[in-house]
Amino acid sequence: MEAVIADIRHELAADLDGAFPDLVRSRQDRIFSGVLRMVRHHADAADITQETFIRAYRALGGYEPARIEAMSLDGWLWTIAINLCRNRGRSRSPVPATIPEQPDRSVGPEELALRSTEEARWQQRLLALSPAQRAAVVLRHVVGLGYDEIAEATGRPVGTVKADVHRALTRLRRMVEREEAT
Incomplete structure (x- = not known):
């Protein structure tokens, strides 16, 4: 790469x-x-x-x-x-989520609904994070950037980026655990 x-x-x-x-x-x-x-x-x-x-x-x-x-x-x-x-x-200002323009036709409607629901849950969880934590965890675990690249992109020190990722993952884990307990 x-x-x-x-x-x-x-x-x-x-x-x-x-x-x-x-x-x-x-x-x-x-x-x-x-x-x-x-x-x-x-x-x-x-x-x-x-x-x-x-x-x-x-x-x-x-x-x-x-x-x-x-x-x-x-x-x-x-x-x-x-x-x-x-x-x-x-x-x-925030507006409600929209439906994807071109749904995946290779799966049935039930699977598509489950995917959409799970994706919406993850989106809500991400939105509950601070903007800095959200950017750090998305860039690290969705995009796959290294900590140095994230630090450069966000203008934050590497240590702060690592802390943001750690705190975001901890918060996300707690959210999932709370949801599963209910």
């Missing part, structure tokens, strides 16, 4: 317009998946993902090739995405 990113960085430094679609293709699903768990709504996540890449493209256009070659693209993209999530959270 790191070799792919290194190749993309090199290509971006040499030819931004030619290589940028490769960056988008290689990262958009991960960005979207993580953002969706932070903002809850499919349309918002799609908008934030798109805006992340628009801002990245504009910024990269002003960077020297050496700076592009040296940067951590994943951490940098996540910094943009997280800031957009924060801005979206400040500018909007």
Whole structure:
């Protein structure tokens, strides 16, 4: 994975317009998946993902090739995405969850309903966390970023990120245990 990113960085430094679609293709699903768990709504996540890449493209256009070659693209993209999530959270009031636009047709309606219910439960649990804990646990356990990358993306020290992940997992575990006890 790191070799792919290194190749993309090199290509971006040499030819931004030619290589940028490769960056988008290689990262958009991960960005979207993580953002969706932070903002809850499919349309918002799609908008934030798109805006992340628009801002990245504009910024990269002003960077020297050496700076592009040296940067951590994943951490940098996540910094943009997280800031957009924060801005979206400040500018909007919460609204009810929406039904997915294209349900999975490979499973029956009962299985689809169970998945939807369980996904809604996890979304509610995540929303009960502080924004910092939610971002940290999603980036670590959903997106799969390392603590250093999360620290870079969130602008928080590595120790704080580790504490946020630990506290979030502890809270999530307690929520699940309470639900199972009732």
